[in-house]
Amino acid sequence: MSSSTKASRIGEELWKTRVDKVNAELVTLTYGTIVAQLCQDYDGNYQEVNKQLEKMGYNIGMRLIEDFLAKSNVGRCANFRETADMIAKVGFRIFLNIAPTVTNWTSDNNQFSLVFDENPLADFVELPDDGRAQDELWFSNILCGVLRGALEMVQMQIEAHFVSDVLRGDDTTEMRVSLVRYIEDEMPPEEE
Amino acid sequence: MSYYFTILSPTDVPLFNIAFGTSKSGGDGIARFRFPDTAQYMNQFIIHSSLDMVEEAQWMNGNMYLKHIDTYPPASAYISAFLTPSGARFLLLHQPPQLPSTAASASGTSGSILGGSFSASALGGGSSRASASSVAANPTSPQTEEAVRQFMGEVYENYVKTVMSPFYRQGMEIRSSVFRSRVTAAGRKWL
Amino acid sequence: MAQPPRHAAMLSLSNSNSNSNSNSNSNLSTASDSRQPAHLATASHSSTGLRVPSNRKTIYDRHLNRSRNAELSRASFAFLFAEMVTYAQRRVTGIQDLERRLNEQGYPLGLRLLDLLFYRTISGSTSSALSSSSSTSASPPNRPLRILPLLHLIHGPLWRLLFNRPADALEHSVSPDTPNEYMITDNDPLVNTYISVPKEMSMLNCAAFVAGIIEGVCDGCGFEAKVTAHNQPTEMWPGRTIFLLRFGESVMEREKVLERAGVK
Numbered sequence A: 001m002s003s004s005t006k007a008s009r010i011g012e013e014l015w016k017t018r019v020d021k022v023n024a025e026l027v028t029l030t031y032g033t034i035v036a037q038l039c040q041d042y043d044g045n046y047q048e049v050n051k052q053l054e055k056m057g058y059n060i061g062m063r064l065i066e067d068f069l070a071k072s073n074v075g076r077c078a079n080f081r082e083t084a085d086m087i088a089k090v091g092f093r094i095f096l097n098i099a100p101t102v103t104n105w106t107s108d109n110n111q112f113s114l115v116f117d118e119n120p121l122a123d124f125v126e127l128p129d130d131g132r133a134q135d136e137l138w139f140s141n142i143l144c145g146v147l148r149g150a151l152e153m154v155q156m157q158i159e160a161h162f163v164s165d166v167l168r169g170d171d172t173t174e175m176r177v178s179l180v181r182y183i184e185d186e187m188p189p190e191e192e
Numbered sequence B: 001m002s003y004y005f006t007i008l009s010p011t012d013v014p015l016f017n018i019a020f021g022t023s024k025s026g027g028d029g030i031a032r033f034r035f036p037d038t039a040q041y042m043n044q045f046i047i048h049s050s051l052d053m054v055e056e057a058q059w060m061n062g063n064m065y066l067k068h069i070d071t072y073p074p075a076s077a078y079i080s081a082f083l084t085p086s087g088a089r090f091l092l093l094h095q096p097p098q099l100p101s102t103a104a105s106a107s108g109t110s111g112s113i114l115g116g117s118f119s120a121s122a123l124g125g126g127s128s129r130a131s132a133s134s135v136a137a138n139p140t141s142p143q144t145e146e147a148v149r150q151f152m153g154e155v156y157e158n159y160v161k162t163v164m165s166p167f168y169r170q171g172m173e174i175r176s177s178v179f180r181s182r183v184t185a186a187g188r189k190w191l
Numbered sequence C: 001m002a003q004p005p006r007h008a009a010m011l012s013l014s015n016s017n018s019n020s021n022s023n024s025n026s027n028l029s030t031a032s033d034s035r036q037p038a039h040l041a042t043a044s045h046s047s048t049g050l051r052v053p054s055n056r057k058t059i060y061d062r063h064l065n066r067s068r069n070a071e072l073s074r075a076s077f078a079f080l081f082a083e084m085v086t087y088a089q090r091r092v093t094g095i096q097d098l099e100r101r102l103n104e105q106g107y108p109l110g111l112r113l114l115d116l117l118f119y120r121t122i123s124g125s126t127s128s129a130l131s132s133s134s135s136t137s138a139s140p141p142n143r144p145l146r147i148l149p150l151l152h153l154i155h156g157p158l159w160r161l162l163f164n165r166p167a168d169a170l171e172h173s174v175s176p177d178t179p180n181e182y183m184i185t186d187n188d189p190l191v192n193t194y195i196s197v198p199k200e201m202s203m204l205n206c207a208a209f210v211a212g213i214i215e216g217v218c219d220g221c222g223f224e225a226k227v228t229a230h231n232q233p234t235e236m237w238p239g240r241t242i243f244l245l246r247f248g249e250s251v252m253e254r255e256k257v258l259e260r261a262g263v264k
Helices: A003-017 A024-041 A046-072 A080-096 A142-153 B039-049 B051-058 B100-104 B106-115 B120-124 B142-164 B177-190 C029-034 C074-090 C095-122 C147-163 C208-220 C249-261
Strands: A021-023 A101-103 A111-116 A156-164 A173-182 B002-008 B014-021 B065-072 B077-083 B089-095 C071-073 C169-172 C181-186 C225-231 C241-247
Touching: A003 A046, A003 A080, A021 A024, A021 C074, A021 C147, A024 A046, A024 C071, A024 C074, A024 C095, A024 C147, A046 A080, A046 A142, A046 C074, A080 A101, A080 A111, A080 A142, A080 A173, A080 C071, A080 C074, A142 A156, A142 A173, B002 B039, B002 B142, B002 B177, B014 B039, B014 B177, B039 B051, B039 B065, B039 B077, B039 B089, B051 B065, B051 B077, B051 B089, B065 B142, B077 B142, B089 B142, B142 B177, B142 C095, C071 C074, C074 C095, C095 C147, C095 C208, C095 C225, C147 C169, C147 C181, C147 C208, C208 C225, C208 C241, C241 C249
Parallel strands: none
Antiparallel strands: A021 C071, A101 A111, A111 A173, A156 A173, B002 B014, B002 B089, B065 B077, B077 B089, C169 C181, C181 C241, C225 C241
């Protein structure tokens, strides 16, 4: 069984049995409120909004990983490919009930893409028609931070960013994830 | 039949408006108001003058669709209203086509139009237009009320999709071309 | 009720032009300023510049009921909500200010949820009718005209949409001095479940966000109100919260008029 199939099964099983649930729309609308508020507070400076969202995600990721490990009870991944499957098929399943596709690996196995067919964070959303938001705002940027924060807690420094988003008129929603390095055990995790 | 549809915010800020003509019984969907030069202005004026009626009806009748609520005889215009629970008003002005005789000698009949109380039968009867579907011919018939209700319901669905976006704030103009095309399609389908 | 909504983004439409034909019909002097025929020309045809994917899917193509029964992780909500509170905290001067800000963030959500609720009931839902006073579930829902149906709408359908259960209690103030006050109780508010409030902010109730949602629903329906959230713990329910709804004078006056007119 491939690591992806195995991860999918784990993810679905956990979603069914171990996850306390709430109405999805409450989550969607709350996130939309956060982004809209940031856009207002930063007066349409979308670069800054992206940054703030990433930071929020980082804070969440650092705490969320505990919840993830406690629920999933999975061991250490053998390599970055396994990590990718674990993120896509278990992590995203548990927290957003989706399982993005892992694809576009580089030959050194250090970079991959997550392609989202669905994104509950962006349900109901239409970006502001101000001639800039579609070029500058990454609406779901919080997810990049979540990955960075969570993986840092398990000794992986990564970089993640969106490269396309259907909200911008792109055909897909795709996040690029790169392994920067494995953090040695003796080094404390970096603080933001 | 020519239509002018507008959405007003709870504080009467115009959020959206569109003019179109009937697509029923061979209509080409193009609005032909009686006084083309001043139609836009007149339509807005008539719609706004119906707001008192809307506000009166609003608290006596809990339906969202208030049906035909006002008539403006000088322009033989009828107003139908639909209220969203969050306070936006959908108002549809409909103006039946001029009767052929009126077109032929406008001065002769305009007096009776101004003075007349626009009974449905007077509009629907007699002329060649009367053979048109009831929607086009009779603004207050049950069929028309039902068609307008369907139209309003379809617009409401698209309106809700608009306001659900976290970037939409109450009172914001609706500029989406997709929304406009949906309203146009609803008009074509029901009116 | 003629108060402009707090979040109305006024348009730069020229509806304040001096207008020789204005208002001959209006007898509502209080509303007359906004009652002039607006010049809609500027509002029209400024078509959207938004790009859409090649499959042309937009928000208008997504069915409004698609996520109706969808679920997500409770932890995800808690994480997001906690970030929202933390972020708000950085930009305020104290607890009251923080609660005000949370309230303001909930308010537009209330307006949205109101429209969504009614849409769902119209669009042939099989679930229960919106307000307990409305007739069968097949008929379209009624906009609440009186306070009581409004409160039932909040206590039942709104709470179910947000939290998958009705609120726990609905009460009217017993004091003759405050007939305009109503209370909705939630024994165990979701928004307080995962949020650990720092000691120095022990008075903070994050349910201020929900209070804002309620306020949006009230205002949207034309019932101007102030809604606040208050901690009322019991031994059994440490997170128990009372939402206090205070309706404005104009609402209470209208209530009397409608009562006399026999409007339910």
